Amino acid sequence: MKYQSQKVAYWYFLAAMALFGIQVLGGLLAGWVYVSPNFLAEVLPFNIIRMIHTNALIVWLLLGFFGAAYFLIPEESEREIWSPKLAYLQLIILVVGTLGAVGSYLVGIHGGREFLEQPLWVKFGILVAALIFLLNVSMTVLAGKKTAITNVLLMGMWLLSLLWIFAFINPDNLSLDKMYWWFVVHLWVEATWELVMASILAFLLLKLTGVDREVVEKWLYVIVATALFSGILGTGHHFYWIGLPGYWQWIGSIFSTFEVIPFFLMMSFAFVMVWKGRKNHPNKAALLWSLGSSTVAFFGAGVWGFLHTLHGVNYYSHGTQITAAHGHLAFYGAYVALNLAVFTYAMPMLRERAPYNQVLNMASFWLMTGGMAFMTFVLTFAGTIQTHMQRVVGDYYMDVQDSLSIFYLMRWGAGLAVVIGAILFIYSIMVVRKSEVITPGSANPVPGE
Amino acid sequence: MAEFLTKSRARNIFYGGSIFFVVIFVGMTVHSHKYVVEVSTAGMPLSDAVIRGKHVWEENSCINCHSLHGEGAYFAPEVGNVMTRWGVQDSPEDAFEILKSWIESQPSGIEGRRQMPRYEMTDEDIRGLAEFLRWADQTDTQGWPPNDAG
Ligand code: HEM
Ligand SMILES: [Fe+2]
Numbered sequence: 232m233k234y235q236s237q238k239v240a241y242w243y244f245l246a247a248m249a250l251f252g253i254q255v256l257g258g259l260l261a262g263w264v265y266v267s268p269n270f271l272a273e274v275l276p277f278n279i280i281r282m283i284h285t286n287a288l289i290v291w292l293l294l295g296f297f298g299a300a301y302f303l304i305p306e307e308s309e310r311e312i313w314s315p316k317l318a319y320l321q322l323i324i325l326v327v328g329t330l331g332a333v334g335s336y337l338v339g340i341h342g343g344r345e346f347l348e349q350p351l352w353v354k355f356g357i358l359v360a361a362l363i364f365l366l367n368v369s370m371t372v373l374a375g376k377k378t379a380i381t382n383v384l385l386m387g388m389w390l391l392s393l394l395w396i397f398a399f400i401n402p403d404n405l406s407l408d409k410m411y412w413w414f415v416v417h418l419w420v421e422a423t424w425e426l427v428m429a430s431i432l433a434f435l436l437l438k439l440t441g442v443d444r445e446v447v448e449k450w451l452y453v454i455v456a457t458a459l460f461s462g463i464l465g466t467g468h469h470f471y472w473i474g475l476p477g478y479w480q481w482i483g484s485i486f487s488t489f490e491v492i493p494f495f496l497m498m499s500f501a502f503v504m505v506w507k508g509r510k511n512h513p514n515k516a517a518l519l520w521s522l523g524s525s526t527v528a529f530f531g532a533g534v535w536g537f538l539h540t541l542h543g544v545n546y547y548s549h550g551t552q553i554t555a556a557h558g559h560l561a562f563y564g565a566y567v568a569l570n571l572a573v574f575t576y577a578m579p580m581l582r583e584r585a586p587y588n589q590v591l592n593m594a595s596f597w598l599m600t601g602g603m604a605f606m607t608f609v610l611t612f613a614g615t616i617q618t619h620m621q622r623v624v625g626d627y628y629m630d631v632q633d634s635l636s637i638f639y640l641m642r643w644g645a646g647l648a649v650v651i652g653a654i655l656f657i658y659s660i661m662v663v664r665k666s667e668v669i670t671p672g673s674a675n676p677v678p679g680e
Numbered sequence: 681m682a683e684f685l686t687k688s689r690a691r692n693i694f695y696g697g698s699i700f701f702v703v704i705f706v707g708m709t710v711h712s713h714k715y716v717v718e719v720s721t722a723g724m725p726l727s728d729a730v731i732r733g734k735h736v737w738e739e740n741s742c743i744n745c746h747s748l749h750g751e752g753a754y755f756a757p758e759v760g761n762v763m764t765r766w767g768v769q770d771s772p773e774d775a776f777e778i779l780k781s782w783i784e785s786q787p788s789g790i791e792g793r794r795q796m797p798r799y800e801m802t803d804e805d806i807r808g809l810a811e812f813l814r815w816a817d818q819t820d821t822q823g824w825p826p827n828d829a830g
Contacts, residue, residue, distance in 0.1 A: 264755075264794075265755070268792060268793055268794040268795060269791060269792070269793075269795060272787060272795035272797070273787070273795075273797075276745075276795070276797045277744070277745050277753075277755050277794075278741045278742070278743075278744030278745045278753070278755075278797075279741075279744070281744045281745075281753055281755075282741065282744050341739075341741050342738055342741070343737055343738025343739060343740065343741045343742065343743055344738065344743070345743045345744065345751065345752055345753075348741060348744075379687070379691070382691075403726060403730075403731045403734060404716060404717065404721055404726060405721075405734065405748075405749075405812075405815070405816055405819070406716045406720060406721050406819055407713060407716055407717075408734075409749065409751065410709070410712060410713070410716070445687060448687055449685065449686070449687045449690050452687065452690035452691045452693075452694045453685070453690050453694075455694055456690065456693055456694035456697055456698070459694070459697070459698040459701060460697050460698070460701055463698075463701040463702060463704075463705045464701060464704065464705060464708075466705070469751075470712070471822060471824070472749055472750055472821045472822055472824035472825075473749045473750075473751070473819075473821065474716055474720040474721055474749070474819040474820060474821055475712045475715065475716065475720070476711070476712055476715045476720075477822055479712075480822070482708070546823075546824060546826065547826060549750040549824065549825075550747040550750030550751060550752070550754060550758065551754060552754060554754065555754055621829050621830075622825070622826045622827070622829070623826070625826075625827040625828070625829045626829060627757075627829055628756075628757040628758065628829060628830060629757065629793075629794075632794070
């Protein structure tokens with residue numbers, strides 16, 4: 232930790248990990264209701280559990296991004312954060328808002344647009360927090376050194392905050408409601424968040440591999456260019472069947488196919504940088520998470536996204552367990568694993584120690600990643616059968632679901648592995664058992680050019 | 681990466697290209713917005729009952745179990761075409777009656793079957809919901825879903 236004010240990131244990461252715990256436990260519970268449908272049905276219906284599961288995910292990922300920004304911006308712009316006090320105020324607003332939202336959901340107060348169920352005051356709180364954040368980091372960067380990493384990170388953060396405006400726009404016309412809803416949902420995960428992801432990944436690789444900044448930053452611009460060129464019009468892959476014009480079937484299919492490219496590039500970027508790297512950073516677990524994140528993002532978002540993105544396929548698979556399979560692996564690879572990479576990298580520094588509990592941390596990577604992969608496979612099988620029985624043959628939904636129970640049981644088992652992995656991860660970050668500097672081998676003898 | 685692609689060139693392509701695609705996207709959004717209002721949802725008026733129904737749908741967060749036009753949760757049946765499936769799309773009165781008896785018979789309490797919660801709703805609410813679902817059903821969704829199973 233070179234700058235005192237980086238310390239604020241520590242509290243963001245703690246809050247994020249607490250919510251991460253709630254998120255995966257909520258998921259485990261929801262998965263259990265699929266296995267045993269009467270469980271808690273009268274007390275805590277499925278829709279409330281799911282709301283907590285998805286909202287906790289989104290908020291903790293955002294907390295992680297904010298924390299990552301507060302951690303890396305001082306190092307990049309070579310100065311302290313403009314106002315650490317505001318950064319803490321922002322965190323308090325977000326935590327209060329989150330607790331308020333969860334409390335409201337438990338007593339049945341919520342909106343009805345998927346993922347945007349937060350009561351209005353919480354939505355405003357998020358807006359205010361985002362504005363505080365933007366002010367704070369923009370002032371820091373403006374006063375300091377400007378790098379491609381901070382450029383792209385700030386642009387991503389500004390744009391995603393701007394898109395939050397659409398969380399307040401809810402037309403009475405359902406088709407319009409759906410169209411603008413995707414401006415938040417799709418343009419977050421398949422455009423603006425990719426900017427955030429790519430810049431954080433670039434920062435991590437810069438630090439972990441010691442590759443030349445020029446090289447890293449050129450890659451970064453190419454990656455984010457392909458992300459926006461494909462992702463903006465790629466929004467059309469959600470406009471096929473909700474009452475919008477037919478031309479979206481072609482625009483959406485073509486451009487969303489290109490969305491695979493930025494994810495492929497991020498994966499290649501990570502491996503090429505490690506290959507070229509001259510440095511042997513002692514935090515091997517952070518490197519594992521960085522490589523793992525970009526790889527699983529390529530499979531979850533890229534491959535599993537492409538699987539059902541062409542309109543001819545989507546006509547049959549739309550809104551089945553195929554969608555669920557993709558959503559899970561994409562979020563995990565791209566955004567969960569990336570955040571965990573940042574925590575793994577930054578936490579030892581924030582606590583001013585050498586890397587610790589590396590083996591435990593890496594074990595948690597394999598447990599979580601294995602669990603998510605297995606979950607994705609079983610949901611994909613379930614979704615394939617569902618698509619055939621329901622969409623091709625025309626069997627009734629509930630009957631089809633009954634024939635999928637074995638997959639839901641296996642999905643729950645996979646979820647249990649993920650939860651154990653998550654607990655292991657949090658433990659390995661929070662409880663220092665031993666410093667574990669894995670002695671590096673000799674650095675790459677023939678550094679690439 | 682090739683020499684002609686310098687960092688500053690890559691940056692300029694990124695900014696320029698992004699603005700280009702944003703402009704196209706905004707243009708297509710404006711057109712789509714008009715198309716929704718004038719064509720695809722114009723078959724039935726957006727009445728007070730429909731709007732009320734949409735609010736009831738939202739307050740109870742039905743979307744976190746059901747899907748509507750294929751979006752939402754995947755825990756319970758698609759409802760974008762439920763009025764067609766029940767054969768009441770063309771009769772507001774029948775739609776109201778059948779929806780009322782459905783809602784009032786929940787939860788089924790059947791062991792091993794997914795449960796829909798009990799919602800205390802006024803007749804006006806239920807009528808709104810029925811109209812909202814009929815309104816959604818008449819939307820031109822480019823032929824989706826493939827069949828009545830949803
Ligand atoms: C990290 C990036 C991504 C994340 C986090 C993500 C997540 C999700 C989620 C959660 C949904 C379900 C939304 C709902 O509730 O209705 C979804 C739907 C979808 N995603 Fe992605 N996605 C990502 C990238 C991609 C990419 C790159 C593609 C295409 C190549 C893609 C194609 C699709 C399609 C076609 C659907 C609609 C599925 C349906 O019709 O039911 N996604 N995505
Ligand atoms: Fe998308």
